[in-house]
Amino acid sequence: MRRGLAVALVTTALLGGSLMAPAPVAAQDMESLLQQIRESGREQQRINREREQRFLRQRNERRSLLEEARAERNAARARAERVREEFEDGQARINALKEKLNEASADLGRAYTAARSTAGDLRAAARTSPVTTQYPERLEKLSAIADNPQLPTLTQLEQLWFLLVEDMTATGQVARFEAPITTVLGNRRQAELMRVGAFSAFSEDGYVLLPEGGTVAQLLPSQPGGRFTSAAEGFFAAESGALLPALIDPSRGRLLEVEAEKPDVAERIAQGGLVGYTILGIGSVGLILAVLQLVYLSLVGGRVRRQLQATDQPRTDNPLGRVLGVVSQEHGRDDAELLELHLSEAVVKETPRLERFQSLLKLFVAVAPLMGLLGTVTGMILTFQSITLFGTGDPKLMAGGISQALVTTVLGLCVAIPLLFLNSLLGARSRALVQTLDEESALVLAQRLEGDSRA
Template identity: 40%
Template sequence: MNAFKSLAAAFTAGLLLASPAQAETPASLAELLKSVKANSIVESQESKDREAAFRADRNQQAALLKQAKAELKAETERGDQLKASFDNNDKQLTELTETLRQRSGTLGEMFGVVRQYAGEFKGLFAASQNAVQFPERDTLLTKLAESKELPSTQELEAFWHTILQQVVVSGDTTTTAATVVYGEGKEAVRDVTLVGEFNAIADGKYVTYVPQTGKFEELSRQPNNNIMRNVPGFEQAGNSYEPLFIDPSRGVILSLLVQSPTVQERVDQGGIVGYVILGMGALGAVIALFCFLRLAIIGSKMRKQAKSEQVLKGNPLGEIMAAYLGHNSDNLEDLEAKLDEVILRNAPRIERFVGSIKLFASVAPLLGLLGTVMGMIGTFQAITLFGTGDPKLMAGGISEALVTTMLGLVVAIPLLFFYTLVHSKSRRLVQTLEEQSAGFIARYQEKLHADNADK
């Protein structure tokens, strides 16, 4: 009996745990049995519902599994097809690549040459003054020179046309609008006449092209008038032909030419000694001209006197004739003394200032040597202070040394010619006086012999 009660209590406890919604505890075994039966019916119905739901879910899972297997099979077949297509395409790509390699052959080398020459021509065309006419060709050359892809046929033809275009304009004269930079830094758009690849002219002056800025710059100093005189006519020539000096080195010789010093700058390099030499040369030339004119006047008067039987005043030959006619004694020695006295009196006047020309001609080279010594002293001082690393430091002293020597020779050589000319002319006049004096003495001596013979 106790065992049965214990079992009943345990069953009741289990029932209470299984049905927590049961709030009341059965009062007797009959109620307990009734409650158990009721719960059994509920649990049986719940089990059936769960079984039915499980079966439905199992059927759904089977359908999904079947669908997944079908999709897997389809994807597997599609993967096999794609793999076969990939293998086929890879085989065709390999064959086409080999065919391309075989067919391109020398074309690959040709494209490499195109890239190389495109880079070279880009630099040449950029430095050309005709670049202002065709700014668009730089884009094409840059693309051909830097591209890693093979150029197209159109690009190759454009490259060919660009080269032919450059060849044509290199031998042609054209006028185009371009920016010109003047010495003050001002800029203006002017019509620039391009003479091929050689020179450019704007507003009647030579200009040079600067590739870095793409503009033209006026020369710091224009060439001499012998070169510039043809520029205006050439600019206005139109379709006719006009002469023009061009620089075949594309402006290099022209830039060096305008940098060469002028005559005034050369003289300035000579310093004070150079100006002294030139002053002496000018003074010597004036004296030589004065002496030449004075001797020409004296010679003209003496020629007139030689043609006249009467005494004309104002010339040495007239004084000799007057001394001859005024001699009344029979003493020949007195006549000779008078005539010698006239010659000795007029000779210094005829040769006046002639010796100073020779003096200037002799002193000028000496002053040149003095300037040379002074210039070399300055050069050696520069070497002592700064060394021989910079030749420009020594250029001033050397220039002064050489310029003074040059100026001394330039002054001395013409003065020597002037001295020779004037001295020879004065000697001829003195010789003429001596000849005429000897003639008068001989005539007077004949006269004396004739008088003695009559007696």
């Protein structure tokens, strides 16, 4: 009430101050104004009461909502506490069960790990083993055990045990079986194979090799020659139960590949190039000449030995007979000095034929190593050219020059050494024959001088 009266007085004062009439206000106007002020005050009081009631209602509602929220919070806290306790109890039970599981499956886990490791090792060995050509399905079984992230089943463990026993048994067996093979041209056909343990396998066409990771054997592109192929052919053609030598390759074909890639004699010679062929030509000519002269000296030596048994009957088919024939000639019969000159002349005539080709062979002996040195220098030049063009990343690009350098050196020595021995042998033979001629000439001259002194 006081607040409304104050508002009315303020309003009246403002109106009175702002609206100053020149004439006094009538009494009814004042009463009307007073009535308006009273109504205004009552209206304002009504509004204020409504506001207070609305505020009280909202306050009660907010208080009720607050109480409900607090109750829900407390309930949620209680539920969270119960859930936390249940979670901790469950986690404790899980940890206890895990400990029991680990204790119960420790030995079993180690056994499964060992099984997977064993399967992986056996698979690595089976990828290049000739046994796989006979039992190709075992690679898939081993992969199923080795690559399985889960625990192997009892069936897989039994298969692993069977595969281990099968591999151990096959290692000590020599078996014949039918299996597909890939030929050198890439064609696949069925063939009869023979397997020697887990080391070697061959067919009637030669040795076969199991490529790593494959199950079909393939023939070696280049078969090893000599005793290797002969041993395989004889072993393959032998009857069952026969005891024969066989080639055992512990590397399961890798050594056979290396042996097959080795060049033969003709390929080695071809690596020497033009210089190598020249050295061989020199050696061939020298060998032919040395053999011809050696045969000639052997024939002459035999005739000379037969002539020594009958010096009083000189023959013209040997050097000694021709030298002794000088004595029977008329000239110089009474003059010893003249006879000596004729004998020396006859020996000198026979000497060139006895020492024939020895100077040429000495030349070949000296030239062959020099030709080998020439080939070595030429090969090194080719090697350095390859290095200049392609670098040192691929050693095979330098192999040609290095092979020529080494092969020509070997060829030069192989030609020079035998020719040196043959030349020494020819020199010894020819010197022995010339010495025989000198001795017999001296003996004839001594006998003539002795006869002249007695006369």
